[in-house]
């Protein structure tokens with residue numbers, strides 16, 4: 001199922017897009033079909049666990065009688081699927097070999113493949129949705145860069161999750177653009193500051209439930225700037241795969257429904273090009289992943 005969040009006069013609401021193009025307001029649809037279900041937001045539905053998922057699935061399979069909850073999807077203004085996550089977005093650094101290589105070359109250091117996943121986070125205030133402007137002042141960073149990443153959305157809480165059970169804890173998948181101020185990343189000698197700026201975490205346009213993506217390893221990721229392809233890779237090229245990331249991150253640390261893990265970016269980022277090419281006023285960044293969609297954001301650098 002393709003789930004999304006959209007701007008409604010009463011605030012941001014959850015919706016579903018069916019394969020035939022019909023879309024439904026899940027707050028209204030759930031009020032008709034499952035009045036006891038908490039359906040005010042996509043996060044509430046994810047937190048509702050298997051019962052909420054079954055109710056949404058029933059709506060998707062038979063939306064008869066829900067005409068008053070139908071939506072004109074092309075006319076909607078989408079928000080990030082989870083506009084304000086409860087916690088920071090978990091991120092993974094240096095998880096594709098070619099990206100590790102290009103980073104080492106650009107920084108003129110020896111290339112070292114990480115021996116364990118490198119985790120950092122982006123604050124909830126960084127999240128924006130599809131179509132929203134990435135707006136970062138030149139006074140803050142002059143080296144703004146893109147990073148297309150597969151986002152894993154947790155559906156079931158757990159700590160010390162074994163790799164073989166990792167997929168049981170996944171709700172679905174989304175796209176994350178891990179926008180980065182490279183000069184800040186360098187200046188502060190760690191990643192949080194340069195990757196935590198307001199509007200630096202475009203997310204969406206959908207969360208696709210895991211049943212529709214039985215093998216995420218075959219998904220292709222692409223990032224285009226003004227239509228020019230900059231990044232193109234497959235999830236299978238990750239150094240640490242999704243089960244390993246979930247097992248490692250959850251060791252002694254509880255993951256909860258609605259948590260998002262951005263799983264790392266492939267090669268082709270702007271700072272590693274010769275000469276480096278950073279984002280400028282008016283650029284359009286598109287991040288596309290098979291089966292999920294395209295996350296498109298204009299860039300403003302006042």
Ligand code: MG
Nearest residue numbers: 147178264265
């Ligand atoms: Mg990244």
